[in-house]
Amino acid sequence: MEREKIVSIVNGFLIDEFEVDGSEIYSQAPLKQTLGLDSLDYIDLVVIIESNFGVKLGEADFKRMVTFDDFYTAIQEKMGEKELVS
Template sequence: MERKKIIATVNDFLVNEFEVDSDEISNEANFKKTLGLDSLDYIDLVVVIESNFGVKLGEADFKNIVTFDDFYSKIEHKIAEKNA
């Protein structure tokens, strides 16, 4: 899956399912601060990622995510691993 499609899909479900203001989503924006998710929200996010991309992110995957660009890259990497 190409990166543009990943970004569009992620941004779409963040806006529609997590009620994030689309103006606050940018590659450089702080992922955790912008989303303000609690632990249950992270579980929902993992489920949405799995249903949209067929990959699962674990707790360790979120530790190194600082920006939205990091998040997109992590999903892209997981998809590549799955398809390898």
């Protein structure tokens, strides 16, 4: 899947499901501060990512994410790994 499509899907569910202001979502924005999610929200986020992309992000993945760009990259990398295994 192309990165632009990943960005579009992710931004769409962040705006719709988590009520994030779309103007605050850009590649170098600080992910955790912008989202302001609690631990239950992160569980919901993992479930939504899995249902949209067929990959699962774990705690270690989230720990290394600083920006939205990191978030998109992590999803893209996981999808690439899945394609290699399939």
